[in-house]
Amino acid sequence: MPFREINSKMVEATVLPGQRLFSQRGAMLAYKGEVSFTPNLQGGQGGIMSMIGRRVANEATPLMSVEGSGTVLFGHGGHHVQVINLTGDTLYVEADRLLAFEGTLQQGTMFMGSQGGVMGMVRGQVTGQGLFTTTLKGHGSVAVMAHGGVFEIPVTPQHAVHVDPQAYVAHHGDVRNKLSTALGWRDMVGRGSGEGFQLELSGNGTVYVQASEEKL
Amino acid sequence: MFRLEGSKTLAVDLTGDAVKAKNGSMVAYEGQMAFKKMTGGGEGLRGMVTRRLTGESMAVMQVTGQGTCYFADRASEINLVSLHGDKLYVEASNLLCTDAGLRTGTTFTGLRGGATGNGLFTTTVEGTGQAAIMSDGTAVVLRVSAQYPLFVDPGAYIAHQGSLQQHFQSGVNFRTLIGEGSGESFQIRFEGEGLVYVQPSERNTIGGNV
Numbered sequence: 001m002p003f004r005e006i007n008s009k010m011v012e013a014t015v016l017p018g019q020r021l022f023s024q025r026g027a028m029l030a031y032k033g034e035v036s037f038t039p040n041l042q043g044g045q046g047g048i049m050s051m052i053g054r055r056v057a058n059e060a061t062p063l064m065s066v067e068g069s070g071t072v073l074f075g076h077g078g079h080h081v082q083v084i085n086l087t088g089d090t091l092y093v094e095a096d097r098l099l100a101f102e103g104t105l106q107q108g109t110m111f112m113g114s115q116g117g118v119m120g121m122v123r124g125q126v127t128g129q130g131l132f133t134t135t136l137k138g139h140g141s142v143a144v145m146a147h148g149g150v151f152e153i154p155v156t157p158q159h160a161v162h163v164d165p166q167a168y169v170a171h172h173g174d175v176r177n178k179l180s181t182a183l184g185w186r187d188m189v190g191r192g193s194g195e196g197f198q199l200e201l202s203g204n205g206t207v208y209v210q211a212s213e214e215k216l
Numbered sequence: 217m218f219r220l221e222g223s224k225t226l227a228v229d230l231t232g233d234a235v236k237a238k239n240g241s242m243v244a245y246e247g248q249m250a251f252k253k254m255t256g257g258g259e260g261l262r263g264m265v266t267r268r269l270t271g272e273s274m275a276v277m278q279v280t281g282q283g284t285c286y287f288a289d290r291a292s293e294i295n296l297v298s299l300h301g302d303k304l305y306v307e308a309s310n311l312l313c314t315d316a317g318l319r320t321g322t323t324f325t326g327l328r329g330g331a332t333g334n335g336l337f338t339t340t341v342e343g344t345g346q347a348a349i350m351s352d353g354t355a356v357v358l359r360v361s362a363q364y365p366l367f368v369d370p371g372a373y374i375a376h377q378g379s380l381q382q383h384f385q386s387g388v389n390f391r392t393l394i395g396e397g398s399g400e401s402f403q404i405r406f407e408g409e410g411l412v413y414v415q416p417s418e419r420n421t422i423g424g425n426v
Contacts, residue, residue: 164244
């Protein structure tokens with residue numbers, strides 16, 4: 001495990017020679033040993049094409065690559081940090097929530113429309129995720145930021161979970177998400193309960209929810 | 217059926233019954249849930265009128281269903297309060313969720329309200345059941361007994377329960393008048409038997425500025 005949670009808002013990463021980490025630029029708090037930080041113009045992995053893809057998709061968060069040998073402390077903006085371990089499955093997360101991740105993970109960009117067509121695009125707009133989201137795939141760990149504590153809810157085929165779009169942080173596994181609306185005449189006359197839109201997640205996996213309705 | 221998921225999320229298990237919660241505070245749910253806004257804090261026409269008049273407005277929704285519903289609001293710390301026929305006094309903005317069996321209402325707080333920056337009215341929760349209140353930072357619960365009155369900074373006070381009388385007292389002297397006050401010129405004094413909830417953070421109050 002390269003990431004160790006020091007407290008709820010800081011993680012300690014162990015960097016070994018030959019193992020690269022990516023982190024959000026400027027998120028380093030302290031380090032021990034011989035560690036170098038290189039700004040990564042491409043905003044992550046892949047070649048020039050991936051970089052253009054991310055720019056176009058507006059999922060380009062400034063990243064830096066961390067190499068060498070030693071330990072590094074990461075934290076950002078006093079946000080809570082959650083370490084998620086991936087074993088071959090895919091994590092869907094917004095790029096600006098990424099604090100750090102292992103270089104062994106494959107980074108990609110996903111078009112929201114590819115899950116549910118037009119409704120997927122509408123969903124992206126409503127949840128404030130935009131039309132694209134970042135995916136991380138493979139074996140390794142990710143440190144994700146959230147406002148307030150994060151808790152995980154398992155999603156099973158018999159057990160669909162509904163999440164407030166503003167409190168949604170990330171999900172992994174084989175999960176389909178769909179925007180469900182519960183709009184009634186009350187919402188039309190401005191007397192809504194404030195829960196008009198929900199993300200419905202079904203399938204097999206885990207969803208991470210933050211204890212706040214504030215975006216980062 | 218109220219339990220805490222971490223310190224900032226409230227999980228409520230529902231089996232066809234209902235709870236009242238702050239509007240828009242749901243973050244996730246499992247099972248079937250329906251959300252309905254309750255006008256006037258769920259107190260009917262009377263609530264609508266009094267809450268409008270007193271400025272102690274409270275946007276509340278009724279949540280009914282089967283399953284588990286999770287509530288949170290801006291990463292505030294959540295405290296569970298059990299009521300056994302007694303009355304809880306809390307600011308409407310600090311009230312997250314109550315059992316449907318609890319009655320809510322408004323009451324006049326007198327001079328204290330003006331100094332806490334909360335207005336002259338506060339919300340009461342009465343009956344038997346559970347309520348969840350929010351605080352900025354982990355709240356401490358202080359017991360007040362007849363021999364030991366408690367003094368609280370108006371900006372750090374969030375709620376109290378039991379049979380308590382509250383008095384407003386000021387330590388304004390000539391130093392305060394020349395702008396050399398300690399910032400602790402006003403306090404609320406609680407006397408009687410009961411519990412007071414205090415948060416480790418102070419709201420901006422008139423009292424805190426002099």
